[in-house]
Amino acid sequence: MDAKALLYKCTSDARAYAATRRGWLFAHRIWLARRASQILVLAIFLTGPWLGLWIAKGNFASSEILGVLPLADPFIFLQSLFALHKPIMLAVIGVATITAFYLIVGGRAYCSWVCPVNVVTDSAYWLREKLGLTRDRKLDKRTRLWVLVAALLASLLTGTIAWEFLNPVSLLQRGIIFGIGAGWGIIAAVFMLDLFVTRRGWCSHLCPVGAFYGLIGSASLIRISAINRPACTDCGACFKACPEPHVITPALKGTGTHLILAGDCTNCGACIDSCYVDVFQYASRLSPRHGPPEQYIDTATTSARPGRAVAAAAE
Amino acid sequence: MANKFIADRVEPSAAGANAAQRSPAKARPAGSPPADIPRAPAKKQAGVSRRDLIGGLAKSAGIACLAAVALDQYVRSARAIDATALRPPGAIDEEQFLSACVRCGLCVRACPYDTLKLATMGDPAPLGTPYFIAREASCLMCPDVPCARVCPTGALDRNIPDIRHANMGISVLVDHETCLNYKGMHCSICHRVCPIRNEAITLEKQTIKGRQMLIPTVHSNKCTGCGTCEKHCVLEEAAIRVLPRPLGQGKSGRNSAGRPITGHGGLRRDI
Numbered sequence: 212m213d214a215k216a217l218l219y220k221c222t223s224d225a226r227a228y229a230a231t232r233r234g235w236l237f238a239h240r241i242w243l244a245r246r247a248s249q250i251l252v253l254a255i256f257l258t259g260p261w262l263g264l265w266i267a268k269g270n271f272a273s274s275e276i277l278g279v280l281p282l283a284d285p286f287i288f289l290q291s292l293f294a295l296h297k298p299i300m301l302a303v304i305g306v307a308t309i310t311a312f313y314l315i316v317g318g319r320a321y322c323s324w325v326c327p328v329n330v331v332t333d334s335a336y337w338l339r340e341k342l343g344l345t346r347d348r349k350l351d352k353r354t355r356l357w358v359l360v361a362a363l364l365a366s367l368l369t370g371t372i373a374w375e376f377l378n379p380v381s382l383l384q385r386g387i388i389f390g391i392g393a394g395w396g397i398i399a400a401v402f403m404l405d406l407f408v409t410r411r412g413w414c415s416h417l418c419p420v421g422a423f424y425g426l427i428g429s430a431s432l433i434r435i436s437a438i439n440r441p442a443c444t445d446c447g448a449c450f451k452a453c454p455e456p457h458v459i460t461p462a463l464k465g466t467g468t469h470l471i472l473a474g475d476c477t478n479c480g481a482c483i484d485s486c487y488v489d490v491f492q493y494a495s496r497l498s499p500r501h502g503p504p505e506q507y508i509d510t511a512t513t514s515a516r517p518g519r520a521v522a523a524a525a526e
Numbered sequence: 527m528a529n530k531f532i533a534d535r536v537e538p539s540a541a542g543a544n545a546a547q548r549s550p551a552k553a554r555p556a557g558s559p560p561a562d563i564p565r566a567p568a569k570k571q572a573g574v575s576r577r578d579l580i581g582g583l584a585k586s587a588g589i590a591c592l593a594a595v596a597l598d599q600y601v602r603s604a605r606a607i608d609a610t611a612l613r614p615p616g617a618i619d620e621e622q623f624l625s626a627c628v629r630c631g632l633c634v635r636a637c638p639y640d641t642l643k644l645a646t647m648g649d650p651a652p653l654g655t656p657y658f659i660a661r662e663a664s665c666l667m668c669p670d671v672p673c674a675r676v677c678p679t680g681a682l683d684r685n686i687p688d689i690r691h692a693n694m695g696i697s698v699l700v701d702h703e704t705c706l707n708y709k710g711m712h713c714s715i716c717h718r719v720c721p722i723r724n725e726a727i728t729l730e731k732q733t734i735k736g737r738q739m740l741i742p743t744v745h746s747n748k749c750t751g752c753g754t755c756e757k758h759c760v761l762e763e764a765a766i767r768v769l770p771r772p773l774g775q776g777k778s779g780r781n782s783a784g785r786p787i788t789g790h791g792g793l794r795r796d797i
Contacts, residue, residue, distance in 0.1 A: 364591070394653075
């Protein structure tokens with residue numbers, strides 16, 4: 212078996228359609244960019260300790276970029292407020308900067324473009340598919356919101372930043388930057404959960420960090436648009452590739468806006484990669500081109516179905 | 527009102543459209559012409575009854591509370607810090623510290639001697655928080671306290687005026703049996719290495735069992751708990767150790783009028 216055949220054998224089912232029709236690189240272009248982004252974000256924290264070239268100090272919880280720009284995680288900050296800690300100005304600036312950034316690039320862009328646990332859970336999902344594991348202990352998608360509320364309540368009750376005693380996301384990024392010790396155990400547990408127990412169990416069902424960024428994402432500027440939806444061949448590749456498939460339906464199969472507006476969408480671009488007829492693209496929420504099609508804006512109250520509109524015209 | 531909800535839920539065409547909408551992933555052979563997918567109206571079709579709504583909310587609240595209690599219990603067990611693990615200089619009271627510290631490691635990066643570490647699983651401090659072990663690496667007492675200055679949350683006091691205001695713990699000569707000075711020798715290493723020499727630790731002349739001895743004596747108002755004495759104690763296990771202040775320092779009580787029990791009446795414990 213040559214290298215190319217092996218590459219295609221390793222390609223996930225969802226991307227195989229696009230990979231065979233448009234080439235492997237086409238079906239992984241945004242995936243490659245995401246992995247590069249995830250590595251790059253960690254790399255700017257690692258050039259300091261490894262090479263003595265200090266770009267960023269600290270870690271994802273709070274950092275100092277080039278000795279001036281403070282950045283801070285808004286979810287940790289919120290827990291700190293619930294723990295009744297009086298914030299200092301530097302933290303407020305850091306949180307505001309990060310929140311503004313994710314309001315632009317999409318809240319859960321954190322999950323798919325930054326968070327290192329995403330690599331772990333994506334790998335688990337890929338392996339799950341390749342091993343043919345179909346057992347799926349169903350969890351409610353909203354569990355993560357309940358965990359989020361629980362983290363805030365526990366912060367209030369204990370007077371600590373409660374989720375940080377457990378958070379695999381912090382554990383892994385901090386572990387990579389500062390040394391992980393026995394923390395691999397929790398990361399292995401997340402991997403096993405996603406592999407054996409629940410399909411995309413951690414990122415799409417349990418993680419309150421993702422849920423929090425999802426809340427930011429429901430108002431964020433950059434969204435994915437199913438702008439070319441008439442070309443859809445119903446091959447189902449995007450639904451297979453998407454970690455949150457329920458977000459696609461309204462934009463792809465609805466008659467309203469082309470934009471995927473659900474905060475759960477991670478802007479990962481798996482739908483863009485896996486669609487061989489280029490239905491999806493990144494778009495601005497404010498762009499009218501990607502909003503609801505014009506013929507439905509005025510007639511939405513009377514008839515929203517093209518079939519009915521045609522029938523009415525015939526009468 | 528109720529009738530409307532029921533009507534919404536049983537309307538057959540709406541149910542059919544929903545079913546078609548829910549399973550678009552059903553694969554057709556690739557390349558065949560796209561079927562005419564029924565386009566769902568933008569209007570929401572399925573109504574949610576008040577009972578379902580309240581039931582759902584109650585369930586969510588219940589699960590959130592359950593998870594909160596579980597997390598609360600876990601945090602209470604995981605928040606303990608080992609007596610050997612010391613916080614960086616300028617750290618606020620341990621209770622408040624865990625509400626402020628985001629575990630970012632900026633203090634660790636600022637430490638020029640790599641004394642500070644971030645705890646990982648199984649380390650003697652809560653996960654991710656900064657600490658040091660005096661016996662392994664003591665605080666070298668930089669006068670400008672760079673670690674506290676960079677703290678982005680106030681877990682370390684950024685405005686600490688001087689390292690001498692730091693309170694990492696209190697040095698205690700815990701073992702009088704193995705301490706060489708108590709054996710009549712003139713080791714006094716702890717006294718000689720102390721960065722606040724002759725103030726935090728002094729050598730006090732004492733007569734014990736008829737022999738003159740120089741006993742290292744810690745002065746709590748000067749000791750910062752940097753741990754230099756513990757690190758350099760020549761014994762295999764240090765006889766002098768830095769302990770968290772509440773553990774290493776006594777405190778006199780107060781009488782019923784709220785005045786400190788000191789001086790002549792201080793030893794009477796007949797109340």
